Amino acid sequence: MNVLVTGGAGFIASHIVDQLIEDGHHVHILDNLSTGKTSNINPQASFYQADILDEQLSQLFEAIHPEIVIHHAAQIDVQTSLKQPLLDAKINILGTIAILEQCRNHGVRKLIYASSAAVYGTPEYLGVDERHSLKPLSFYGISKHTPEHYIEAFSSLFGLDYTILRYANVYGIRQDPKGEGGVVSIFVDKLLQKQQPLIFGDGDQTRDFIYVKDIVRANMAALTHGSRGIYNISWNVQTTVVELLQLMCELCDTPYSPKFESPRAGDILHSRLDNTAAKQYLGWEPVYTLRQGLQETCDYYHAAFTVQK
Known part of the structure; x- marks a missing residue:
């Protein structure tokens, strides 16, 4: 398939690009490199350095003619959304509408949209399923939820197929510890x-x-499954931040000695997303335990840190 990945130089989407190419698809990356990195770009993909709100977006779609668009380009930091709500809304809401317009105008068959657990707000129960009320606490949560309505409307009005994936807390190789880490x-x-x-x-x-x-595997499943559905993509397990750090200290062979500060605005206390629907309709389920994923992540960064030294 001919696939366009927005934000394809970023943490999550660059892994999706790699898997798409490994599976034999023709892949195009659209990224303005505001947070994405050239080192994440797979050389076998066609790369376009552009913003999703650029006037040239129509020409890019005309040249690419994607069958499927995987939309990850976004402002992803809660604290940035609180400080700059206009910027957050411009990128996440208007940017997604711009992508949807090009999908309609250029015959895109399906959009896969990266949404977030932030759309739910404070959980009324755990695990949070897709029927849970949507009361986001931050502007980021609002700006990730609002495009879901536009996607559903574009589908109803113009026949665009879609799958919306609401991610839990994603971690792994290539995640940048600076800024939006x-x-x-x-x-x-x-x-x-x-x-x-x-x-x-x-x-x-x-x-x-x-x-x-596991996020990558969910996106691969969404290429052919989950038509017009919204699905939580999660491990469906609660871990405290203290437990997380203790495990990471063990894996990194480092003493446990954190510093505690006041809670941040917009942060919820507890979160666990029910992934039953994704298992049923996408044929997907997570295969990595937290220990396994952290081990790969810590090994990767330790090796990179050793080379830098």
Whole structure:
């Protein structure tokens, strides 16, 4: 298939690109490199350095004629959304609408959209399933949820097929610890630098961590399954931040010695996403335990850190 991946130089989407190419698809990457890295770009993919809001987007779609678009280009940081809500909305909402318009105008068959657990807000129950109410706490959660309505409307009005994947807390190789980094990449960076990891709150808050390779497998499944559906992509297990850091210290052979600070605005206390629907309709389920995923991640960064030294 001819596939366009937006944000394909970023953490998650670059892994998706690699798998698509390994599976024999023709892959095109659209990324403005604001957070993506050229080192993540697979040389077998066609790369276009452009923004999803660029005027030239129509010409790019005309040249590529993708059958499927996997949309990961986004502003992904909760704290940035709180400080710059206009920027957050422009990229995540208007940017997705721009992609949808090109999908309609150029005969794209299907859109796969990377959404987030942030759309749910404070859980009313655990595990959170796709029928849970949507009350996002942050502007980021709002800006990831709003495009879901546009996607559904474009599908109803113009026949565009779609699959929406709501990710739990994704971690793994290529995640950048700076700026928009997730807690795992931030912790491993601190541990390798022999610095004290920082925990916001008391560390008893829980998250549902999912390894990036399992995210890739969900996107591969969505190429042919999950038509017009919304699915949680998660490990479906709660882990406290303290437990996470303790395990990482064990794997990195580093003493456990965190620094605690006040909780951050927009952060929920507990999260676990029910992945039953994804198992049933996508034929997908996670295969990596937290220990297995963290082991690969820590080994990767330790090797890279050793080379840098």
